[in-house]
Amino acid sequence: MSAPCRLPARVLSNERAASDTYWLELDAPPIAETAVPGQFVMIGFGLQDLDAPFLPRPFSIGWRGEDGRIGLLVRRFGPGTHRLAALRAGEEVLLLGPLGRGFEWETGRALVCVAGGVGLAPFLFLAPEAIRNGASVSILYGERTGDRVFDPRLVEQLTGVRPDLYTEDGSIGRAGRVIDGIERGTESCLFGCGPTPMLKALERLAREAELSLQVSVEEHMGCGIGTCQGCVVRSSTGDWIKSCTEGPVFRREELAWPD
Amino acid sequence: MAGLTQQLWGVEFQSPVLLASGTCGYGQEYAGLIPLDELGGIVTKAVSVEPRPGNPPHRVAETPGGMINAIGLQNVGLERFREEKLPWLAENLDRSHVLVNVVGHTADDFATVVADLDDAEGFLGYEINVSCPNVKGGTLFGTDPEALGELVRRVRGSTDRPVIVKLTPNVPDIAVYARVCEDAGADGLSTINTFPGMLIDVDARRPVIGNLSGGVSGPAILPMGVYLTWQAARAVEIPIIGIGGIRTARDALQYVLAGASLVQVGTALFVDPDVAINVHREISTYLDQQGVARLADLVGALETSGHV
Numbered sequence: 001m002s003a004p005c006r007l008p009a010r011v012l013s014n015e016r017a018a019s020d021t022y023w024l025e026l027d028a029p030p031i032a033e034t035a036v037p038g039q040f041v042m043i044g045f046g047l048q049d050l051d052a053p054f055l056p057r058p059f060s061i062g063w064r065g066e067d068g069r070i071g072l073l074v075r076r077f078g079p080g081t082h083r084l085a086a087l088r089a090g091e092e093v094l095l096l097g098p099l100g101r102g103f104e105w106e107t108g109r110a111l112v113c114v115a116g117g118v119g120l121a122p123f124l125f126l127a128p129e130a131i132r133n134g135a136s137v138s139i140l141y142g143e144r145t146g147d148r149v150f151d152p153r154l155v156e157q158l159t160g161v162r163p164d165l166y167t168e169d170g171s172i173g174r175a176g177r178v179i180d181g182i183e184r185g186t187e188s189c190l191f192g193c194g195p196t197p198m199l200k201a202l203e204r205l206a207r208e209a210e211l212s213l214q215v216s217v218e219e220h221m222g223c224g225i226g227t228c229q230g231c232v233v234r235s236s237t238g239d240w241i242k243s244c245t246e247g248p249v250f251r252r253e254e255l256a257w258p259d
Numbered sequence: 260m261a262g263l264t265q266q267l268w269g270v271e272f273q274s275p276v277l278l279a280s281g282t283c284g285y286g287q288e289y290a291g292l293i294p295l296d297e298l299g300g301i302v303t304k305a306v307s308v309e310p311r312p313g314n315p316p317h318r319v320a321e322t323p324g325g326m327i328n329a330i331g332l333q334n335v336g337l338e339r340f341r342e343e344k345l346p347w348l349a350e351n352l353d354r355s356h357v358l359v360n361v362v363g364h365t366a367d368d369f370a371t372v373v374a375d376l377d378d379a380e381g382f383l384g385y386e387i388n389v390s391c392p393n394v395k396g397g398t399l400f401g402t403d404p405e406a407l408g409e410l411v412r413r414v415r416g417s418t419d420r421p422v423i424v425k426l427t428p429n430v431p432d433i434a435v436y437a438r439v440c441e442d443a444g445a446d447g448l449s450t451i452n453t454f455p456g457m458l459i460d461v462d463a464r465r466p467v468i469g470n471l472s473g474g475v476s477g478p479a480i481l482p483m484g485v486y487l488t489w490q491a492a493r494a495v496e497i498p499i500i501g502i503g504g505i506r507t508a509r510d511a512l513q514y515v516l517a518g519a520s521l522v523q524v525g526t527a528l529f530v531d532p533d534v535a536i537n538v539h540r541e542i543s544t545y546l547d548q549q550g551v552a553r554l555a556d557l558v559g560a561l562e563t564s565g566h567v
């Protein structure tokens with residue numbers, strides 16, 4: 001893993017991709033060159049403007065271009081993500097990254113990426129990299145409602161994989177939960193990113209079917225680089241471990257999964 | 260950058276800017292991002308006799324103009340600190356100084372940490388944390404003058420290194436506590452630690468922080484930190500390190516004018532790791548612009564005549 005760097009990054013474009021959802025491209029060559037899928041960046045607004053959100057916000061690296069661009073999939077939630085959604089080309093943000101431990105996979109395996117909502121982001125980066133390494137990749141992508149769906153054609157353009165789409169309201173793709181699409185009894189490696197209830201269901205399924213599973217978790221963060229101990233999750237041995245440096249990607253066996 | 264050096268506790272600080280405890284880990288984490296050896300120094304995460312597991316999440320959250328944290332003093336414990344963290348500091352920091360932040364439940368705990376570390380290399384002295392609000396009993400020493408005096412005397416008796424006591428803002432009159440520390444033999448004071456606070460998620464109708472409450476830090480606490488530093492500085496002769504909400508050189512200079520010889524930058528590091536070196540450089544610019552030869556000339560130089 002390469003050392004993180006800090007840089008002011010120019011916004012190259014920021015486009016509304018779905019209801020409340022934005023595709024943000026930043027000029028960040030040192031990050032684009034060294035990042036691996038599953039790693040994240042902290043985006044901050046600096047110390048000069050006290051009206052801006054204070055702490056930096058963590059985002060999965062959603063894509064990287066040959067030309068030093070990185071792409072992030074941002075869903076509006078509170079003040080930080082609203083501010084990001086409103087960014088225009090030419091503006092600057094402070095970036096720290098690439099951060100954390102990414103996904104691991106063996107060449108030649110079948111990878112099944114299970115994405116809930118903007119949990120799709122890390123797989124937009126993982127899929128093309130893994131395919132280049134000789135893995136086969138499928139993406140199961142679920143949203144609660146159709147208006148939030150990130151265009152499957154764009155997913156295919158970015159990754160080379162056409163996602164299997166699920167919506168709970170049934171308005172686009174298959175009606176139901178993404179978890180219903182997983183075939184048990186295969187030799188595939190599961191990767192999950194999304195809301196906690198989805199990750200829990202995925203973990204139960206993987207445990208029962210004895211499938212390998214790596215998940216990317218989300219916890220509030222301060223520093224993003226291991227100094228503040230703010231971002232802990234419970235490990236399977238009962239310790240609090242830092243998700244920013246020991247994660248955000250964990251093998252299912254590494255974590256405690258309380259009901 | 261002449262003029263920024265400070266002579267304190269028998270050594271020279273090349274810069275008045277240090278990194279605050281709990282916000283820079285054990286230094287190593289920021290090695291590639293912050294020019295640690297160009298700063299005044301760093302204060303380590305609190306070290307206790309035994310490793311501490313810490314509090315459940317969420318441990319941090321944003322608050323207006325800052326953040327709230329309840330880490331619960333999670334740390335690697337004395338032994339691993341000495342074996343794994345101190346050697347890195349000894350090897351990598353030549354010119355900047357290290358203070359070890361010490362925490363404990365009892366005076367024995369504090370004395371054990373100090374006695375155990377005392378002959379090790381890689382640090383200048385101790386910052387005695389009597390003020391962390393995030394663990395049961397953690398404020399006991401900081402809010403009880405008698406217990407505080409005994410603790411400081413005990414630590415004083417265990418080491419010849421500088422002993423700096425980090426005070427809590429959570430007292431009616433900080434001057435009393437400052438004097439108690441000075442009388443008990445402390446070499447300096449750090450003012451201040453975080454303010455107790457709470458953040459409630461009104462949708463969930465629950466506290467956001469796993470520990471229910473936590474300590475508030477960041478720009479929001481700047482004026483309180485400056486005020487308490489000023490009050491403490493008026494009460495004692497020993498040097499003071501000003502802490503709380505610093506994000507610019509002008510913030511740092513408020514502390515200096517109020518009576519601080521050094522400052523620490525904490526939470527602002529999370530927003531911009533460059534903040535510490537920027538504050539250092541901008542203080543230098545300020546001195547040049549104002550025609551002040553030495554930063555030491557500004558310490559406590561607040562002019563109040565004609566105000567009241």
Ligand SMILES: Cc1cc2nc3c(=O)[nH]c(=O)nc-3n(C[C@H](O)[C@H](O)[C@H](O)COP(=O)(O)OP(=O)(O)OC[C@H]3O[C@@H](n4cnc5c(N)ncnc54)[C@H](O)[C@@H]3O)c2cc1C
Binds near residue numbers: 062219221
């Ligand atoms: C490793 C990681 C990767 C992420 N990747 C993405 C992504 O690709 N796309 C995306 O849209 N979102 C992602 N998130 C979630 C995103 O960080 C939060 O939605 C965002 O921080 C919310 O900020 P806010 O000001 O809008 O919301 P508020 O709720 O007002 O935020 C208040 C505070 O809580 C923290 N917080 C709130 N929700 C979360 C959360 N889910 N995770 C972590 N911190 C939170 C914020 O950082 C902030 O400090 C990721 C989170 C993590 C930890």
Ligand SMILES: Cc1cc2nc3c(=O)[nH]c(=O)nc-3n(C[C@H](O)[C@H](O)[C@H](O)COP(=O)(O)O)c2cc1C
Binds near residue numbers: 279503
């Ligand atoms: C995440 C976090 C952890 C902290 N841990 C410690 C600690 O272990 N010991 C201590 O004395 N102070 C600790 N502090 C307090 C800071 O050192 C500092 O006194 C306080 O945050 C005010 O300064 P600031 O506003 O610049 O952050 C911590 C603060 C934060 C934000």
Ligand code: FES
Binds near residue numbers: 224226229243
């Ligand atoms: S966010 Fe600070 S240690 Fe992980």
